[in-house]
Amino acid sequence: MRALGRVAWAWLLLLQLAGASHVVYDYENLEVEAAADTVPPSIVDPLLRTGYHFQPRKNWINAPLYYKGWYHLFYQYNPKGAVWGNIVWGHSVSRDLINWVALKPAIEPSIASDKYGCWSGSATTLLDGTPAIMYTGVNRPDVNNQVQNIAYPRNKSDPLLREWVKPTHNPIIVPRGGVNATQFRDPTTAWRHADDGHWRLLIGSVDSAARGVAYVYRSRDFKRWTRARRPLHSADTGMWECPDFYPVSRAGRRVGVETSEAEVKHVLKNSLDLRRYDYYTVGTYDRKAERYVPDDPVGDEHLLRYDYGNFYASKTFYDPAKRRRILWGWANESDTAAGDVAKGWAGIQAIPRTVWLDPSGKQLLQWPVEEVEALRGKSVTLKDRVIRPGQHVEVTGIQAAQADVEVSFEVSPSALAGAEPLDPALAYDAERLCGVKRADVKGGAGPFGLWVLASANLKERTAVFFRVFKAAGSNKPVVLMCTDPTKSSLNPNLYRPTFAGFVDTDISDGKISLRSLIDRSVVESFGAGGKTCILSRIYPSLAIGKNARLYVFNNGKADVRVSRLTAWEMKKPLMNGA
Ligand SMILES: *[C@@H]1O[C@H](CO)[C@@H](O)[C@H](O)[C@H]1NC(C)=O
Numbered sequence: 004m005r006a007l008g009r010v011a012w013a014w015l016l017l018l019q020l021a022g023a024s025h026v027v028y029d030y031e032n033l034e035v036e037a038a039a040d041t042v043p044p045s046i047v048d049p050l051l052r053t054g055y056h057f058q059p060r061k062n063w064i065n066a067p068l069y070y071k072g073w074y075h076l077f078y079q080y081n082p083k084g085a086v087w088g089n090i091v092w093g094h095s096v097s098r099d100l101i102n103w104v105a106l107k108p109a110i111e112p113s114i115a116s117d118k119y120g121c122w123s124g125s126a127t128t129l130l131d132g133t134p135a136i137m138y139t140g141v142n143r144p145d146v147n148n149q150v151q152n153i154a155y156p157r158n159k160s161d162p163l164l165r166e167w168v169k170p171t172h173n174p175i176i177v178p179r180g181g182v183n184a185t186q187f188r189d190p191t192t193a194w195r196h197a198d199d200g201h202w203r204l205l206i207g208s209v210d211s212a213a214r215g216v217a218y219v220y221r222s223r224d225f226k227r228w229t230r231a232r233r234p235l236h237s238a239d240t241g242m243w244e245c246p247d248f249y250p251v252s253r254a255g256r257r258v259g260v261e262t263s264e265a266e267v268k269h270v271l272k273n274s275l276d277l278r279r280y281d282y283y284t285v286g287t288y289d290r291k292a293e294r295y296v297p298d299d300p301v302g303d304e305h306l307l308r309y310d311y312g313n314f315y316a317s318k319t320f321y322d323p324a325k326r327r328r329i330l331w332g333w334a335n336e337s338d339t340a341a342g343d344v345a346k347g348w349a350g351i352q353a354i355p356r357t358v359w360l361d362p363s364g365k366q367l368l369q370w371p372v373e374e375v376e377a378l379r380g381k382s383v384t385l386k387d388r389v390i391r392p393g394q395h396v397e398v399t400g401i402q403a404a405q406a407d408v409e410v411s412f413e414v415s416p417s418a419l420a421g422a423e424p425l426d427p428a429l430a431y432d433a434e435r436l437c438g439v440k441r442a443d444v445k446g447g448a449g450p451f452g453l454w455v456l457a458s459a460n461l462k463e464r465t466a467v468f469f470r471v472f473k474a475a476g477s478n479k480p481v482v483l484m485c486t487d488p489t490k491s492s493l494n495p496n497l498y499r500p501t502f503a504g505f506v507d508t509d510i511s512d513g514k515i516s517l518r519s520l521i522d523r524s525v526v527e528s529f530g531a532g533g534k535t536c537i538l539s540r541i542y543p544s545l546a547i548g549k550n551a552r553l554y555v556f557n558n559g560k561a562d563v564r565v566s567r568l569t570a571w572e573m574k575k576p577l578m579n580g581a
């Protein structure tokens with residue numbers, strides 16, 4: 004088991020925990036048993052199970068696809084919750100990305116080249132409209148030897164794509180010529196150049212110098228694939244899992260782009276196995292040389308992340324129905340393994356996000372798909388409310404455990420002038436900066452923001468906030484966005500890092516917005532219109548269900564104006580029968 008790639012390991016862990024009464028692996032087992040009697044009763048409260056975030060009845064991974072009016076999500080799933088040979092591709096369908104119906108599994112181990120595992124992959128729509136799924140199979144029990152397989156729908160007229168068949172020419176790609184067979188996985192969606200008629204796809208790997216690598220494979224017929232001489236890109240980061248590569252409109256328009264032919268930039272995303280976060284760069288794809296070059300020469304030092312919180316192994320797909328690119332990410336749990344066993348479920352998907360290029364061209368913007376707004380129910384609004392230094396104001400009149408909050412803040416020029424100096428030693432380390440300057444540490448311009456999933460006496464509260472600094476030398480305002488869960492729960496056995504990212508926004512007019520999707524044990528926040536995003540898992544012991552409250556707070560030295568805040572209760576959609 005130790006030989007497994009870490010992402011597979013993480014999935015496996017979750018899959019087994021989710022479904023299993025016995026946990027079959029070895030060293031984690033000890034920890035689970037040791038901790039088993041310390042699971043606080045609040046952890047198993049059904050009101051902590053997320054309400055409108057995608058989750059199967061038990062567990063997963065993803066490959067999204069749109070076909071004949073239906074969105075499809077495929078995810079790794081263990082129906083028996085037993086040994087890992089049982090892992091199958093679970094399958095759910097939706098008309099609106101919000102209400103989900105579970106179908107029977109789409110892909111199960113059944114051939115020599117996937118007998119010991121059907122791992123992550125992607126879907127590609129071929130020229131005649133046929134969808135194809137390409138996925139990593141494990142074909143040996145002793146070492147984890149990874150090959151790539153393909154499957155097609157049995158009946159193309161079935162919009163639900165209920166049955167998948169694996170042609171006899173599987174596996175279609177095997178590790179050869181110096182490729183590390185134990186680190187060779189997660190094929191991307193393929194793309195095709197009309198001028199040479201070749202399809203291309205990427206496979207994530209690591210080379211002998213520990214550089215993360217995205218190999219390019221090419222095919223004319225989608226059957227015989229050959230590796231390009233050089234990888235699309237590589238960087239000194241360790242293994243690249245779940246690579247994703249796609250065009251975005253250079254004009255910074257919100258519409259998605261399907262092919263590389265228009266005026267586009269490209270985005271390359273990799274899930275860094277060593278760091279467990281999803282990093283991306285914006286750059287140029289040289290089609291002739293089959294190479295990708297990030298615009299920012301230090302981009303590969305991974306300054307940009309989709310999400311500065313709990314978000315991994317994500318994947319995008321192009322939605323032709325609404326001409327947009329949609330990003331799906333996976334968020335694991337932050338309670339103990341024993342807690343997961345006790346509650347019987349683990350792992351959610353983030354709310355699908357529309358992604359597009361920021362007009363600056365330097366980064367992406369992300370926003371929850373508009374469909375999620377259909378879940379909005381009863382609402383309350385605050386307007387022109389001044390929050391004085393040290394003050395907090397409760398937002399009452401809705402149940403706040405399952406809510407969507409949009410707020411526009413305004414800090415005055417004099418408040419900005421009183422911003423704290425930014426310690427140059429922390430100027431590139433948002434997470435550490437937030438760890439030092441937490442929500443309760445008084446500042447100049449901020450910290451200000453929301454306390455979500457808070458208890459009545461504020462013993463429990465999770466802060467989602469901004470803090471403005473002055474850059475050394477230039478005095479230019481630097482905005483930090485932070486989620487501070489250190490006071491989120493009286494339960495001591497939780498992973499609760501202060502997640503944070505800088506927000507590349509011009510705050511000289513004093514204005515900044517925040518949106519938070521709160522869903523019982525998760526808060527997913529979008530700063531400055533989706534420039535910086537943070538997903539955090541939280542398990543209150545008091546602020547559960549009707550006892551969860553919402554506040555606006557200001558711990559800065561100057562007034563902060565809430566020009567407008569609207570909070571909606573969120574309804575529960577159909578969620579795979581759970
Ligand atoms: C294929 O799917 C269509 C649409 O669901 C259905 O009407 C038809 O009976 C299916 N054909 C077979 C052979 O299952």
Ligand SMILES: *[C@@H]1O[C@H](CO)[C@@H](O)[C@H](O)[C@H]1NC(C)=O
Nearest residue numbers: 183184185186209210211242
């Ligand atoms: C493959 O990668 C793993 C993990 O990085 C490493 O331990 C192993 O030595 C590599 N194998 C080869 C043949 O390079």
Ligand SMILES: *[C@@H]1O[C@H](CO)[C@@H](O)[C@H](O)[C@H]1NC(C)=O
Nearest residue numbers: 013279315335336337338498
């Ligand atoms: C999942 O949770 C643990 C903490 O329990 C964390 O250390 C790990 O890095 C998380 N993320 C992923 C992608 O596995």
